Amino acid sequence: MAESLDPRLTPARPDIADIRLRGRVTAERFVAAAPRRVVAPAAPLRRAPSAEAGLDTEALLGDAVDLYAEQGGFAFVQLVRDGYVGYLPADCLGPAAPEPTxxxxxxxxxxxxxxxxxxxxxxxxxxxxxxxxxxxxxxxxxxxxxxxxxxxxxxLAQHEPDYAATAERLAGIPYLWGGRTSLGLDCSGLVQLCLDAAGLPCPRDADMQERGLGRALPLALDGLRRGDFVFWRGHVGLMRDSETLIHANGHHMAVAAEPLAGAVARIRENSFGAVTGIRRL
CATH class of the missing domain: 2.30.30.40 (SH3 Domains)
Structure with missing residues (x-):
């Protein structure tokens, strides 16, 4: 039986898969990835090769990409930054060289x-x-x-010293499911973009971030610090200070700062339920 792998991070389809997955997944053929780079200002990564398919995330100008197949104007790829797999418009890709500076x-x-x-x-x-x-x-x-x-x-070697300050600068950016540009952000896209500015690697989705960022803290809302991350099932925000949460959210339809206690009560009642995790870098 094929190994159970996260499809978001597994470059495999029934007809084609990364050669490094041989023996772990079933596919008609296995190929080595062709390195490419995003040459458009931003490129939507969708879950299917269609402009009507849902937006999973976005790649930015200069992002490195592993290409596996092209068909019908779409490229089946894996983003090097965070391993996310999906379909980009093929015309958004160009040669991998030269590397950004x-x-x-x-x-x-x-x-x-x-x-x-x-x-x-x-x-x-x-x-x-x-x-x-x-x-x-x-x-x-x-x-x-x-x-x-x-x-x-x-x-590229110069990084922002305070990722919470980057989040503050992004206040007011509209909420966009799958967004990770300054035209639109979702909750985990905000976290990833801020940590990227600080030179810190970060997974793409909230559940991945809850498992992979820093160290877990007790589920207590007192004693939090600037930069701590608060997680719900399907949502994440970061602390501006001990009492204020910054998050991209559908309630405000924007990146917004608000008292943590009020956010926790509203989210518990209306959407994602109780807080599931708190993590600190």
Whole structure:
């Protein structure tokens, strides 16, 4: 019998699977992944090869991707960042090289055709997008796709010291199921984007984060610190301070800060039930 694996993290279909899964899953053929990189500002990763399929997550410009198959304009891939498997639009992918050198640190910035703020923008770029900087032109970085205001970027090795501060900067961003850009975020996408800015690896979904982030604390709401994570079954937020939760949520339809006690009572009554875990990095 085939091994039970999380389908969200397992690059396998009945017709094709990662060669590293030989002996663990059943497939018609096994192939080695082809390295690719996201060349669009953002790319939706869906659970099926259709624009009508549900959005599971998003990949950002510069994200590394393992490609297994292409068909009908969609690519069957696994994201290198967190292992998530699904379908990206094939035209959002390009060669794996060159590797990015910088990342966007502003909540959102623009890509210009020339180093001139009066020019029509080519695209917007989210916090966390990766850039290949090839030169400088005054106040702008030159990249293969255009010019980006340099002070909105930082070298990849430079990280944010306080991931809770990043969450505070994202307050008001609309809620989007599967979103992990500054145009829209879900609860676990917010956590992942903030930890990524701090240079810390993070799984994609709330249940994965509850199992994999830091260390578990007792299920008590007193004694919490800035940066602690509070989990429900299917939801997560992080603490701004000992009494205030920041989370992307469907009640506010936005990233919002609110008293933890009020959030716990409302969530218990209306949606996800009781708190299931508290973790600290």
């Amino acid at each position: 910088h990342r966007v640190t502003a909540v959102r910035t623009f890509l210009y055709p020339e180093p001139d703020l009066k020019r029509p923008v080519r695209a917007h770029l989210s916090l966390g997008a990766r850039l290949v900087v090839t030169g400088e032109a005054g106040a702008y970085f030159e990249t293969p796709g255009g010019y980006v205001f340099a002070r909105h970027c930082a070298p």
